[in-house]
Amino acid sequence: MSFRIAINGYGRIGQSVLRAIYEGGWQSQFKVVALNELSDIATVAYLTRYDTTHGRFPLPITQDGDHLLIANDRIQVLNESDPARLPWGELEIDLVLECSGAFSNRAMAMQHIQSGAKRLLFSQPAEADVDATIVYGYNHEQLKPAHKIVSAASCTTNCIIPVLDLLDRAFGIENGVTTTIHSAMNDQPVIDSYHRTDLRLTRSALQSIIPVDTGLDRGIDRLLPHLAGRFQCLHVRVPTINVSLMDMSINLGRDTSVAEVNELLRNASEGALQGLLGYTEEPHASVDFNRDARSGVVDGTQTRVSGGRLLKLMCWFDNEWAYANRMLDVAGYWLQTR
Structure with missing residues (x-):
């Protein structure tokens, strides 16, 4: 089964997550539907194509209007600063990967849920009121279907x-x-x-x-x-x-x-x-x-x-x-x- 993913914030971790999906064999499980990043799409495409740390992206990267094209995949690029205005319901997003680092509290995370996303995963420790803080390999079996907002802790x-x-x-x-x-x-x-x-x-x-x-x-x-x-x-x-x-x-x-x-x-x-x-x-x-x-x-x-x-x-x-x-x-x- 393929899950519909959105990446909110396309900095170092957001870019690494997208690359890892394509390089790590996750494409059958995750379909990246959208990126939300305040930069323009030309810069998003360029930073995806070339990376000083991790090298060139292994697949062709082009753009078509407000979409980033990776081989045959079309990813909508949004430029929205207010999570309450994001079209997660319309895009049927199963999970938002919150990689912006701009906030860490449950109240802001809930705006993504109220915008239609089913779940949100923080790329940072976040506040203690999240449903769970998970270190994979240590306590990931504590995850439950009822959880809505989870943190992947820190590196x-x-x-x-x-x-x-x-x-x-x-x-x-x-x-x-x-x-x-x-x-x-x-x-x-x-x-x-x-x-x-x-x-x-x-x-x-x-x-x-x-x-x-x-x-x-x-x-x-x-x-x-x-x-x-x-x-x-x-x-x-x-x-x-x-x-x-x-x-x-x-x-x-x-x-x-x-x-x-x-x-x-x-x-x-x-x-x-x-x-x-x-x-x-x-x-x-x-x-x-x-x-x-x-x-x-x-x-x-x-x-x-x-x-x-x-x-x-x-x-x-x-x-x-x-x-x-x-x-x-x-x-x-x-x-x-x-």
Whole structure:
């Protein structure tokens, strides 16, 4: 069965989601009917055809009036800032993939539902009043047909939650600190410029490592409530355009060793979490994980244990491509729930 999809917001994640549908074998399951983006259709077509990070689109891209043509598929391109005015009912939209990042609350999401969409999936953690926050491979079986507004969490929670769950069940977790070493994003200027909320984000993304705020600790609390309040989280942006690294320092509940931790994570990557969690002991750099669809890849060469219980882990993740693929995993599972 094919479901009718609309993408609201066509930035980095929206573009990656569309590309992943065509490159990842999702076309039989998802039919992209519409994109809503405030930019003009010529720019939408150009940014679809060419991508610095992910390369040229693998199929011909043209435009016909207000439609984007991908091979034989026609996708209507809308330019509507008010979700209450979107024609989701007329277009019989089964699911809106909310990728604009412009809002995160249920009230705004409900405007898409009132416009005729059957369901909405956020490409960010969103507020706590959504029907569910889902990390595919960890809690996706909690999705229900009655859910209307769901969050696919964030790229960082998708990376870290399955790992924390494995460690907690094997060793117990007392507390921890994480540092997300994240590639630059489009809320940063190329040269110093104004930013409406964060003085650090006025600085050039090309020249500095820049600390920014993160809500990852709240994401951990929401998804692993028995660990609420036990994690502090930091986040720095670095001058690369894609692929990030999760640096975790965790106090465990019992003594362990590097070998035992790596064996646990390697076995999970080859078993229950295959395709979602990776494990490597090769001497990698970040660029090696560009377009890696797994939520995270543990770098076993960097695992350290101090004093038996203080664990240091590093986990690579493509913050665009992996997350786009997880959104589609969540969407596919949810839409087929009965």
